[in-house]
Amino acid sequence: MKLPLGFQFAGVSTGIKSKPGARDVALVVSDQPCTIAGVFTTNQVVASPVVISRTRCPGQNLRGIVINSGNANACTGDQGYADAQQMCSLAAEAVEKQSGVSVSADQFLVMSTGIIGHHLPMNKIEKGIYSAAENLCRSEDGFMATSDAIMTTDLTRKIGHRSMIISGKEFAMVAMAKGAGMIGPKMATMLGIIVCDVPLTSEQAQVMLQYAADRSFNCISVEGHMSTNDSLVLMSPAPDSHSSPIDSNDLMRFRDVLTELCIELAKMIPDDGEGATHLMEIEVSGSSSDEDATAIAKNVAMSNLVKTAIFGGDPNWGRIVSATGYAGVPIVTNALALSLNGYDLFAGGQPLKFDAKAVSRSIRENRNTLIKLTVGDGDGRATHWTSDLGC
Amino acid sequence: MKLPLGFQFAGVSTGIKSKPGARDVALVVSDQPCTIAGVFTTNQVVASPVVISRTRCPGQNLRGIVINSGNANACTGDQGYADAQQMCSLAAEAVEKQSGVSVSADQFLVMSTGIIGHHLPMNKIEKGIYSAAENLCRSEDGFMATSDAIMTTDLTRKIGHRSMIISGKEFAMVAMAKGAGMIGPKMATMLGIIVCDVPLTSEQAQVMLQYAADRSFNCISVEGHMSTNDSLVLMSPAPDSHSSPIDSNDLMRFRDVLTELCIELAKMIPDDGEGATHLMEIEVSGSSSDEDATAIAKNVAMSNLVKTAIFGGDPNWGRIVSATGYAGVPIVTNALALSLNGYDLFAGGQPLKFDAKAVSRSIRENRNTLIKLTVGDGDGRATHWTSDLGC
Numbered sequence: 081m082k083l084p085l086g087f088q089f090a091g092v093s094t095g096i097k098s099k100p101g102a103r104d105v106a107l108v109v110s111d112q113p114c115t116i117a118g119v120f121t122t123n124q125v126v127a128s129p130v131v132i133s134r135t136r137c138p139g140q141n142l143r144g145i146v147i148n149s150g151n152a153n154a155c156t157g158d159q160g161y162a163d164a165q166q167m168c169s170l171a172a173e174a175v176e177k178q179s180g181v182s183v184s185a186d187q188f189l190v191m192s193t194g195i196i197g198h199h200l201p202m203n204k205i206e207k208g209i210y211s212a213a214e215n216l217c218r219s220e221d222g223f224m225a226t227s228d229a230i231m232t233t234d235l236t237r238k239i240g241h242r243s244m245i246i247s248g249k250e251f252a253m254v255a256m257a258k259g260a261g262m263i264g265p266k267m268a269t270m271l272g273i274i275v276c277d278v279p280l281t282s283e284q285a286q287v288m289l290q291y292a293a294d295r296s297f298n299c300i301s302v303e304g305h306m307s308t309n310d311s312l313v314l315m316s317p318a319p320d321s322h323s324s325p326i327d328s329n330d331l332m333r334f335r336d337v338l339t340e341l342c343i344e345l346a347k348m349i350p351d352d353g354e355g356a357t358h359l360m361e362i363e364v365s366g367s368s369s370d371e372d373a374t375a376i377a378k379n380v381a382m383s384n385l386v387k388t389a390i391f392g393g394d395p396n397w398g399r400i401v402s403a404t405g406y407a408g409v410p411i412v413t414n415a416l417a418l419s420l421n422g423y424d425l426f427a428g429g430q431p432l433k434f435d436a437k438a439v440s441r442s443i444r445e446n447r448n449t450l451i452k453l454t455v456g457d458g459d460g461r462a463t464h465w466t467s468d469l470g471c
Numbered sequence: 472m473k474l475p476l477g478f479q480f481a482g483v484s485t486g487i488k489s490k491p492g493a494r495d496v497a498l499v500v501s502d503q504p505c506t507i508a509g510v511f512t513t514n515q516v517v518a519s520p521v522v523i524s525r526t527r528c529p530g531q532n533l534r535g536i537v538i539n540s541g542n543a544n545a546c547t548g549d550q551g552y553a554d555a556q557q558m559c560s561l562a563a564e565a566v567e568k569q570s571g572v573s574v575s576a577d578q579f580l581v582m583s584t585g586i587i588g589h590h591l592p593m594n595k596i597e598k599g600i601y602s603a604a605e606n607l608c609r610s611e612d613g614f615m616a617t618s619d620a621i622m623t624t625d626l627t628r629k630i631g632h633r634s635m636i637i638s639g640k641e642f643a644m645v646a647m648a649k650g651a652g653m654i655g656p657k658m659a660t661m662l663g664i665i666v667c668d669v670p671l672t673s674e675q676a677q678v679m680l681q682y683a684a685d686r687s688f689n690c691i692s693v694e695g696h697m698s699t700n701d702s703l704v705l706m707s708p709a710p711d712s713h714s715s716p717i718d719s720n721d722l723m724r725f726r727d728v729l730t731e732l733c734i735e736l737a738k739m740i741p742d743d744g745e746g747a748t749h750l751m752e753i754e755v756s757g758s759s760s761d762e763d764a765t766a767i768a769k770n771v772a773m774s775n776l777v778k779t780a781i782f783g784g785d786p787n788w789g790r791i792v793s794a795t796g797y798a799g800v801p802i803v804t805n806a807l808a809l810s811l812n813g814y815d816l817f818a819g820g821q822p823l824k825f826d827a828k829a830v831s832r833s834i835r836e837n838r839n840t841l842i843k844l845t846v847g848d849g850d851g852r853a854t855h856w857t858s859d860l861g862c
Binding site: 122123124125126154155156157195196197303304305306307308382383384385386397398399401402403404405406410411413416426429430431 | 513514515516517545546547548586587588694695696697698699773774775776777788789790792793794795796797801802804807817820821822
């Protein structure tokens with residue numbers, strides 16, 4: 081894995097997580113003032129780290145992100161807000177101490193994930209931030225340590241990378257994500273951090289990230305409960321005299337690479353849902369708009385009846401078809417069609433004869449289940465990924 | 472139980488359900504042309520019985536309802552529509568044969584519940600309707616037989632009754648309901664039938680029923696998957712020369728009695744949810760409108776994270792509080808307050824100290840869990856009932 085130039089990573093263990101040695105404080109730091117764009121939870125009950133970070137995004141004069149896991153610093157009132165601010169101050173001080181370059185608290189974003197309603201153990205956090213600053217490095221090990229330090233109930237590390245050539249020069253993009261436990265002991269939060277060395281203005285970065293998020297992290301669900309802490313950021317060098325922003329053609333290519341990487345990581349989240357035995361992909365087409373298709377795909381994905389049917393290897397098309405009808409958007413019922421793992425189960429608004437045993441076998445024998453729904457003859461289309469649900 | 476005058480009931484076994492002797496075809500018939508109001512599923516994927524019944528509601532020249540369980544006649548295309556029409560024709564013929572009075576098919580409503588995507592076994596249905604017509608009676612036994620014949624995965628019969636005095640005369644109101652299996656082998660459908668001997672115009676009946684439904688059957692959820700067949704009807708004598716419609720004061724009293732009875736029955740549905748160990752009552756107040764409170768209460772009720780916490784006896788206020796924030800309606804986060812079974816867990820947007828063991832014990836030792844949420848200082852309020860979720 082080629083890491084993007086100009087960024088350093090660190091993840092250390094401070095004892096916030098109960099598991100001995102588990103990493104729980106991390107830093108991602110840019111050598112130079114950098115661009116960071118962000119997309120955050122729309123829950124009105126929002127954690128202090130998000131309140132602080134979203135005011136700084138997008139920005140072109142930022143330096144990095146400080147992250148802790150094991151405690152979400154959510155629903156913690158004024159003290160929680162002060163603690164989140166303090167994390168930024170500590171990160172700035174620690175990085176300034178290591179680099180010798182002046183860094184201010186408002187050049188840092190902050191992310192927290194873990195249990196909610198408990199105040200942060202600031203003594204551990206402080207030690208952890210200083211320790212992370214000392215361990216900052218440009219190696220794959222540092223990147224992996226950071227990826228581990230953002231996890232909570234995740235069973236698997238969620239990382240990915242891409243490279244792309246722009247004007248004959250190779251650029252790198254790396255990404256890490258965490259979340260979201262199905263019905264775990266803790267509040268499930270999604271965090272995602274993408275770092276690249278393609279120079280972007282803050283406006284470019286924000287537009288690219290929102291585009292990619294709308295097709296990836298905004299198209300997944302596990303249990304459908306929206307977190308107070310969800311945060312996704314894109315870090316890149318700010319254009320300067322040495323690095324001009326990329327042109328519009330390259331930007332479209334960049335957008336596609338970014339979206340592809342975001343989809344790759346986003347799918348890992350429901351695939352790692354607690355107790356999940358299937359990653360379900362729900363493709364809706366034929367609606368009058370992409371937004372309508374998104375609403376229908378999400379409605380099907382959120383149905384416990386659909387999720388339990390897939391868990392049980394049951395090609396119960398009735399549950400799937402009926403879930404298309406109450407998403408609050410129009411469908412053409414006599415154009416309704418459904419295929420499951422390539423088997424046609426329903427068409428023209430009526431059930432088809434099919435080999436139920438073969439379809440059931442195909443569900444049981446594959447980790448991925450592909451549900452394709454046609455809801456009319458419009459051009460709208462969308463894809464949503466979710467996990468199944470055991471009972 | 473005093474049955475309303477002028478109505479007959481029957482429920483018979485025809486073998487649509489696999490369990491031997493299980494009743495699966497029913498009739499509710501008025502001696503005279505009567506008023507029937509109806510509230511139906513808003514799912515666009517809607518079963519033929521609903522398509523037919525809703526065109527006849529509200530009406531004042533109706534004679535009854537024909538019902539079958541074991542097969543929902545949903546997603547069955549043109550044949551399904553013809554079968555539902557045929558059920559009305561058969562009911563009219565059979566009742567005409569028994570009563571000697573002329574009855575037409577369009578004086579009947581039809582309801583079906585059970586598996587979807589299968590054509591009705593019309594030979595069994597026909598025999599069942601004729602048998603039910605022969606068994607029509609004014610006894611409690613007939614009412615109980617009908618209540619049993621509408622059930623599918625229900626573990627318990629869901630019935631209730633009220634009486635009221637209007638102008639010195641006693642009137643009776645009886646109700647039956649079925650649904651909705653949690654994660655059962657069949658599509659969950661809610662059916663409800665309320666019969667009274669208070670003379671009502673079709674407009675009065677429709678307004679009363681909608682009012683009651685909005686505070687009862689529209690305020691419950693089990694798994695949140697909207698059925699293709701949900702139907703709730705109110706039957707009453709049509710006013711004539713012998714029975715004038717009741718005045719507005721009495722109508723308000725009637726409305727309250729009807730609403731109370733509907734709430735009583737509606738709560739039985741999540742209480743009977745498959746695998747449910749708690750009936751959760753979620754009261755929201757302080758929103759700017761009742762509609763907003765309804766949206767928040769429903770959002771909390773639909774959260775699998777909240778439902779599994781209650782199943783586990785876990786006073787996880789974080790899951791409950793965070794579910795108020797993404798219902799798409801405004802809340803005042805620093806006015807947020809939560810009590811659970813009378814214990815205050817959260818107030819002024821911050822967690823309170825509480826005896827977690829005592830709250831947990833109170834959840835475990837009571838079938839009912841009362842969640843009270845304040846989301847601001849507005850006058851909006853709503854209540855929603857749901858079942859918990861095992862894992």
